[in-house]
Amino acid sequence: MIIGLPKEIKNHEYRVGLTPTGVRELTTRGHRVLVERGAGAGVGLDDTAYEAAGAQLVESAETVFGKAEMVVKVKEPQPNECALLRPGQILFTYLHLAPDPEQTRLLVDSDAIAIAYETVTDAHGGLPLLAPMSEVAGRMAVQAGAHALEKAQGGRGVLLGGVPGVTPANVAIIGGGVVGVNAARMALGLGADVTVLDRDLDRLKALDAQYGPHLKTLYSTTDTLEATVFAADLVIGAVLIPGAAAPKLVTRAMLSRMRPGAVVVDVAIDQGGCFETSRPTTHQEPIYVVDGVVHYCVANMPGGVARTATFALTNATLPYVLALADKGYRQALHDDPHLRAGLNVHRGAVTHPAVARDLGYAYRPASDALAA
Numbered sequence: 001m002i003i004g005l006p007k008e009i010k011n012h013e014y015r016v017g018l019t020p021t022g023v024r025e026l027t028t029r030g031h032r033v034l035v036e037r038g039a040g041a042g043v044g045l046d047d048t049a050y051e052a053a054g055a056q057l058v059e060s061a062e063t064v065f066g067k068a069e070m071v072v073k074v075k076e077p078q079p080n081e082c083a084l085l086r087p088g089q090i091l092f093t094y095l096h097l098a099p100d101p102e103q104t105r106l107l108v109d110s111d112a113i114a115i116a117y118e119t120v121t122d123a124h125g126g127l128p129l130l131a132p133m134s135e136v137a138g139r140m141a142v143q144a145g146a147h148a149l150e151k152a153q154g155g156r157g158v159l160l161g162g163v164p165g166v167t168p169a170n171v172a173i174i175g176g177g178v179v180g181v182n183a184a185r186m187a188l189g190l191g192a193d194v195t196v197l198d199r200d201l202d203r204l205k206a207l208d209a210q211y212g213p214h215l216k217t218l219y220s221t222t223d224t225l226e227a228t229v230f231a232a233d234l235v236i237g238a239v240l241i242p243g244a245a246a247p248k249l250v251t252r253a254m255l256s257r258m259r260p261g262a263v264v265v266d267v268a269i270d271q272g273g274c275f276e277t278s279r280p281t282t283h284q285e286p287i288y289v290v291d292g293v294v295h296y297c298v299a300n301m302p303g304g305v306a307r308t309a310t311f312a313l314t315n316a317t318l319p320y321v322l323a324l325a326d327k328g329y330r331q332a333l334h335d336d337p338h339l340r341a342g343l344n345v346h347r348g349a350v351t352h353p354a355v356a357r358d359l360g361y362a363y364r365p366a367s368d369a370l371a372a
Ligand SMILES: NC(=O)C1=CN([C@@H]2O[C@H](COP(=O)(O)OP(=O)(O)OC[C@H]3O[C@@H](n4cnc5c(N)ncnc54)[C@H](O)[C@@H]3O)[C@@H](O)[C@H]2O)C=CC1
Pocket: 118, 127, 130, 131, 133, 134, 135, 137, 174, 175, 176, 177, 178, 179, 180, 197, 198, 199, 200, 203, 220, 238, 239, 240, 241, 246, 247, 249, 266, 267, 268, 269, 270, 271, 298, 299, 300, 301, 302
């Protein structure tokens, strides 16, 4: 198969879809890999390393999209990338379609086959291709929140860990999944007073067993959410309903009752965000203030630590890239129901139930689409 690796073009996005190590796994199996010149330069993965791994360097994204049978990326395709997709071409990347009707329309119209990293599942109920970036974003959320709490950023001037004689900050984490647990780990490590809310009791039990009495866990209801958010210095939004738009758990009315200068880091922004007042921001302008509350809503947080994130992403995606390349997408998706769960758009049909429901498309089960 011909696999294409374009340079990412989203604001301050330096990750790249495969490392040279990943490329080598493909070329040694007889696949051809086209890499856009400079694709990995931002993370110190030079063109020469891709060439040494057997890739062919090409000058433009147009050539990558024009020749590749499968395009491997990191972020959702931007409108000008969607315009380059060809009928029957495989696109393997993060998509986050539910909050993004424009991209969904462009993918449906492209007649391509779009497989989303974030809805690929595993046998343990996890999301193995979202998890590595959720680990990164969860850990970063605490760094971002700590910075935003500084006065110069509009924050209330609170140090997460406090100091001897002064209480630490209150950190509330809504959603105790992969982002939540990684955020909790960092916030606890800095000495903050941390509470995790989730509506899945088994998650809370697992967190309690892992962190013991240092971590407070709370079953998430309107009452517990309000009480925790109103008392917090930093609130991290980390909920997910796979494939679906995030529920707006913190309303504008609730926001107005938060502490002045408190900070919200809405990691769930890539699925639309769980604060009513969230809107996507970029690494260039990551924060804005509503009702005195500082919002950090960067939709590609791991792009900020792109080198760590690129290696973590390739570690997770590589087996699936190899399966798609070796078997072709039909056989690979037929053989692996968990990879099949990643199929969001197939040749003009929306094949993920939550995306179809949230955006008002007819839902075509992936198995039907593949059988046709
Ligand atoms: N902004 C960024 O750069 C990045 C964003 N993300 C996003 O972060 C979000 C969280 O991802 P993960 O932690 O991997 O998901 P996960 O599935 O591991 O965890 C989500 C948790 O939210 C809980 N939850 C769902 N509805 C809830 C509610 N109403 N109240 C309380 N808890 C609720 C679930 O029970 C689950 O434990 C996703 O939207 C993901 O796409 C992930 C990586 C990077």
